[in-house]
Amino acid sequence: MTTVASTPGGTRARTPRPAHRTASEYTEVLAAVREQGLLRRRYGHYATKIGLALLALAGVWTGVALLGDHWAQLALAAALAVVLTQIIFISHEAAHRQILTSNAWNERVALVLGTLLGGISLSWWQNKHTRHHAAPNQVGKDPDIDAAVVHFFPPERTPFPSRIGRYLHARQGWWFFPVLVVEALNLHVQSAQWQFGRTRRNRGRVETALLAGRLALYPALVFTLLPPGKAGAFLGVQLAVTGVYLGVAFAASHIGMPVLPREARVDFFRRQVVTSRNVAGGRVASLAMGGLNYQIEHHLFPSMPGPALRKARRIVRQYCADRGVTYHEVPIHRAWQLVAAHLNRVGLRAPSFACPVAASLRTV
Numbered sequence: 001m002t003t004v005a006s007t008p009g010g011t012r013a014r015t016p017r018p019a020h021r022t023a024s025e026y027t028e029v030l031a032a033v034r035e036q037g038l039l040r041r042r043y044g045h046y047a048t049k050i051g052l053a054l055l056a057l058a059g060v061w062t063g064v065a066l067l068g069d070h071w072a073q074l075a076l077a078a079a080l081a082v083v084l085t086q087i088i089f090i091s092h093e094a095a096h097r098q099i100l101t102s103n104a105w106n107e108r109v110a111l112v113l114g115t116l117l118g119g120i121s122l123s124w125w126q127n128k129h130t131r132h133h134a135a136p137n138q139v140g141k142d143p144d145i146d147a148a149v150v151h152f153f154p155p156e157r158t159p160f161p162s163r164i165g166r167y168l169h170a171r172q173g174w175w176f177f178p179v180l181v182v183e184a185l186n187l188h189v190q191s192a193q194w195q196f197g198r199t200r201r202n203r204g205r206v207e208t209a210l211l212a213g214r215l216a217l218y219p220a221l222v223f224t225l226l227p228p229g230k231a232g233a234f235l236g237v238q239l240a241v242t243g244v245y246l247g248v249a250f251a252a253s254h255i256g257m258p259v260l261p262r263e264a265r266v267d268f269f270r271r272q273v274v275t276s277r278n279v280a281g282g283r284v285a286s287l288a289m290g291g292l293n294y295q296i297e298h299h300l301f302p303s304m305p306g307p308a309l310r311k312a313r314r315i316v317r318q319y320c321a322d323r324g325v326t327y328h329e330v331p332i333h334r335a336w337q338l339v340a341a342h343l344n345r346v347g348l349r350a351p352s353f354a355c356p357v358a359a360s361l362r363t364v
Contacts (some may be wrong), residue, residue: 001067020137020235024090025267025269025270025319025323026267026268026269026300028319029269029300029315029316029319030300030301032315032319032344033077033301033304033312033315035259036311036315038302038304038305038308038311038312039301039303039305039308040305040308041099041100041101042304042305042306042308043100043130045305045307046090046093046099046305049090049091050090050109050113053083053086053087053090054185054325056083056086057080057083057084057087057117060076060079060080060083061080063076063079064076064080064225064226065225068225069226069227069230070230071230072265073226073230073233073234074233074234074237075239077233077234077235077237077238078237078238078241080238081184081237081238081239081240081241081242081245082241082245084117084118084238084242085242085245085246085249085290086215086290087113087114087117087118088113088114088118088120088246088290089131089249089290089291089292090109090113090286090290091109091110091113091114091115091117091118091120091122092110092114092290093290093291093305093306094106094109094110094113094114095107095110095114095122095125095126095129096302096303097302097303098302098303098304098305098306099305107122110122111206111207111210112210115207115210115211115214116210116211116213116214117214119188119191119211119214119215119218120187120188120191121190121191121192121195121207121211122207123151123194123195123207124190124191124194124195125191125206126214127194128143128144131143132144133299133302135260135276136254136257136269136271136272136275136276136299137254137257137260138259138260138261138262138264138275139259139260139261139262139344140262141262144254145254145259150172150176150179150343151169151343151346151347152255152259152343152346153259153346154346159273166168168187169347170344170347170348171339171344171347172343172346172347173339173342173343173344173345173347174344175355176251176339176340176341176343177247177248177251177336177340180243180244180246180247180248180251181239181243181244182239182243183239183242183244183246183247184238184239184240184242184243184246185239185243186243187246188215188245190211191211191231192211192215195208195211196208196209196213198210219231219235221308222234222235222349249288249289249290249292250292250334251335251336251339252277252279252281252293252335252336253276253277253292253295253341254275254276254295255338255339255342255343256277256335256338256339256341256342256343257274257276257277257328258274258275258276259275260275260350269300269325270325272299272300272329273296273299273300273316273320273325273326274325274326275299276295276296276298276299276328277295277296277328277329277330277335277338278294278295278296278297278313278327278328278329278330279292279293279295279330279331279332279335280293280329280330280331280332281293281328281331281332282310283310284350285332286306286309286310290304290306291309292309293332294312294313296313296316296327296328297312297313297316298338300312300316310313
């Protein structure tokens with residue numbers, strides 16, 4: 001594990017520098033990144049990446065059509081889940097304007113990959129994800145830590161009055177990962193509620209048509225190619241594997257890192273670095289996680305192309321070491337352990353639990 005200054009469960013983080021010093025830190029590191037050309041678009045990389053993803057998608061569907069009525073289709077369902085997750089990762093990069101210089105064309109790529117192929121509403125995701133990036137791990141501002149099935153920070157009062165509810169809440173870290181089997185379905189449901197709900201929102205007709213087509217035609221195609229029982233199993237496996245894959249990738253990024261109170265005012269550089277966690281593993285981790293392994297650099301430079309994040313890591317890590325700013329990087333299995341341990345601590349010690357690093361951060 002690479003840690004500069006402290007860990008969430010360890011020593012106290014160093015006191016942030018005065019505001020007039022910290023205000024210039026992000027400007028300094030941004031200048032260093034620009035000097036090395038790390039914000040330059042990587043057209044060849046993304047053309048290859050998208051092409052391979054679409055080729056893999058076509059290959060899986062060809063296999064489904066040729067294999068026919070056979071339970072080996074479930075293996076193809078798992079393969080389809082992996083390919084779709086990779087496509088969703090690429091759509092995430094397009095939505096962050098990492099692929100092209102044109103905002104409009106980035107959005108078109110995100111719509112095709114994320115909404116038409118992935119089945120996730122782009123406008124819903126942008127609304128939610130923009131708020132997450134603006135205030136990661138901050139109570140009342142980051143929608144990603146709002147209480148749902150699990151609690152990411154201690155509730156003000158016991159959420160479950162029953163003995164069984166309290167028992168499960170105290171061990172929420174252990175069943176967090178199994179419950180991810182329904183996460184892909186949850187994303188589809190939230191996208192549909194956003195896109196087709198009665199509440200007026202800025203929903204484009206193209207996006208609505210793409211999402212409606214994806215959610216209707218994909219299961220229709222599966223039930224056309226396979227008998228009902230196998231078709232249902234195929235959809236179940238695909239949704240379960242996609243949910244777990246997406247969940248374990250995103251969970252490693254912030255869960256277990258400092259949770260900031262609602263009224264906290266922390267400078268941008270420290271806010272993004274201290275609340276994020278990188279996953280060690282280099283190019284292999286980048287391929288598996290769609291670049292989310294460099295979460296710190298992604299939060300500091302959201303529009304930076306994925307291939308440049310590895311080089312930006314060296315700059316940011318050294319900058320943090322020089323200034324005593326916490327920088328966390330662990331292997332993926334350790335990240336999952338930290339996620340489970342944090343959720344269990346929240347469940348066991350709520351509402352008295354407090355994050356030591358968050359408590360040590362002085363508002364600036």
